[in-house]
Amino acid sequence: MVLASLFAALTAAGAYLAIPIGPVPIVLQNLFVFLAGLLLGSRWGAASVAVYLLAGIVGLPVFAGGTGGIGRIAGPTGGFLLGYLPVVFLVGRLTERRPASGARDVAAMAAGALLLYACGAPWLKLATGMPLSQALALGVLPFLPGDALKIAAAAVIAKSLRPLMRMP
Amino acid sequence: MAELSTPHRRWTPARLDVRLKLALLCTASLASLQMQLYGLLGLLLPFALLAIARRASLGARIRELRWVFWILALVFAARALFTEGAPLVSLGPVAVTRQGLQEAVNACLRLALMFVLGGVFIGLTPTGEIKAAVQWYLRPIPGVPAARVATMLGLIARFIPVIFAEAARTSEAQRARLGDRRRSPVGRLATFGLPLVRRIVLSADRLALAMEARCYSELRTEPELAARGRDFLAFGLGLAMLAVALAV
Incomplete structure (x- = not known):
């Protein structure tokens, strides 16, 4: 429970933690969502993201920009936020109870990223009418290189952190 | 004896029962989807003034929320340019239409209203009370561990400042070792993310041990929530405001 809360807090903090690489800085939010799936598994990973979303929906300032509220879910990025839930479940499901493998981790996160775009882009279309x-072009393509980097970095981080994690 | 007696606390909207505040916020968010221009403006202006009045510095507030203006600008541009109708101005292959402009203004006002209401709610309500209200709402739902969810909400609020402090420390340590000059982007991400997550996981481990050592359980004494007549009156007034905003 403490680790699931920690990853929910990391997901919240990830919106502010940016690494300046190239013209678009890389925000670490979905890196932590991927890590929650890899390190906590499907059940606790989903619990972590669900509590993060609940915290945001009831108004705690955990969404990007230090705000919360149902407005962010109804806004153009709401699909990406809600999409974190199936993504973390999928990444956890594809990697848990199997021997650790970097290739499997990367494949699971790539599938997760595709699922995230599948949730986020139609929502962006609905919210903006475009x-x-x-x-x-606006919500997916500019983020592909950054997401590829995040997947690579998350695979390295997960490999190093697995021995530290003691999930029930 | 005066200091031992409970001080008299004057009732203000900030002290409205948090469960009713939360219910009002959700109702307003849903109702705003059906509101039109004047209803949205009529609700947005007083709450925006209230939000501004509560801040010491308007400039700081605007700086904090500059990304909200970007989102509103994106929604406005997309709605104005991609809604079909009678063209007002042509911009190459796309045209701003009358219907698009109306749609854009309404969509932006709706979003702005939700941001402002969320900001006012969070500004007027302590985190502990929000946690208690969430637990109260979740308790009747079968299969949802309300106390555990409330504990997790409390832990999130506790971890976020720790994460920022650790991130600042990690970033400084990386800069001191010229980590910001590393050319490989994956290397830069991993050298920042790895020590950060490792330190925070270890601190979470220490917290879990401390909680176990103190026999921490999810059954905590929560803040007492009590809705009185004035709370229901304020709630009713809020609903009436929403009904008027929906009708105009």
């Missing part, structure tokens, strides 16, 4: 091609 065509799907524009929503993909």
